[in-house]
Amino acid sequence: QLQVVESGGGLVQPGGSLRLSCAASGFTPGYYAIAWFRQAPGKEREEISCISSSGSSTNYADSVKGRFTISRDNAKNTAYLQMSSLKPEDTAVYYCAATLIYGHRDECAVGYDYWGQGTQVTVSS
Secondary structure, eight states: OOEEEEEOOEEEOTTOOEEEEEEEESOOTTSEEEEEEEEOTTSOOEEEEEEOSSSOOEEEOTTTTTTEEEEEETTTTEEEEEEOSOOGGGOEEEEEEEEEOOTTOOSOOSOOOEEOOOEEEEEOO
């Protein structure tokens, strides 16, 4: 059974850092892409970062580029989102999503099929 579970959310002060984790169960290491999304109240869901199956290719939304870093440890079937220089506007529910990769593509995916439950990140003083 394929499952994605996020963890690591919480309350952090502006300018602080937080690391989110995404545990992917049932996936074959190296054969799935991972993306992080977020959604704030009253706003559309936003894809903020993605990483290819091998970890060699990553993308970032302009809103987080230079502040957030996505990574993965395929031996642990876990992806991470390291968030630094956090701003109040980063407050949102953060979701991890995964999709299976067929063939030998090593790029971020177009769409994602397996979603976590979300973890709340609140940036406030």
